[in-house]
Amino acid sequence: MKNFKSSLLLIACISWITFPVIATYADNNQDERSQITTPIKSKRQLAREVLVELGIGRQYDLYFWNSVDIAVGNPSRSKFNVWLQKTLARVAGWKYVESQYVSRLEANFSELELQELLELSKRPLMKKLLRSEIQAYEETGEKRAKLLYQAWDDYNSGKIVIPSNLMK
Structure with missing residues (x-):
């Protein structure tokens, strides 16, 4: 019984001495954790993320089909048409204008608005x-190709007249 009381007293003394040290260590680590924050994204980063999330770059490159449709006049998606669209996207595509789009968003939207747009763009419904x-x-590619080619043909044949005030 005497050993038991001595052991109990020893445990109590060790706990009494070490508990404040453990508590202080835990408090100090808590303070360090609260000081570490997630880096705030710059307005430029937010603008770029919005564009990526919305798929604007993909759309930009996809819209080169309009140029192919006017140039070729064949509404089918032949191997040549596909090659031409991909070539246009490669030599004049999104990577060449992305920074201008990012700058436009930076100029037109606040950080808060960009954050809201980013959250909205991540929603399943969007x-x-x-x-x-x-x-x-x-x-609508085939119909659009026919219409664009016809408009271009009409322009070249004089069916679409340029307003005189534009030629001055």
Whole structure:
């Protein structure tokens, strides 16, 4: 019993001495953790993320089909047409204008607005809308190609007259 009391007293003394040290260590680490914050994204980073999330770059490159449709006049997606569209995207595509788009968003939106746009662009319903828009663009490709080529042909044959005030 005497050993038990001595052991109990020893444990109590060790606990009494070490508990404040452990508590102080835990408090100090808590303070360090609260000082470490997630880095705040710059306005430029937010603007770029919004554009990426919305798929603006993909859309930009996809819209080179309009140029192909006017240039070729063949509404089918032949191997040549596909090659030409990809070539235009490669030599004049998104990577060449992305920084201008980012700068425009930076100029027109506050950080808070960019954060809201980013959150909105990540929502499933918004993603569904964007996919639907791209799908509709692709599905109307043949009709659009015919219309654009016809407009270009009409212009070249004089059926579309340039207003005289534009030629001065």
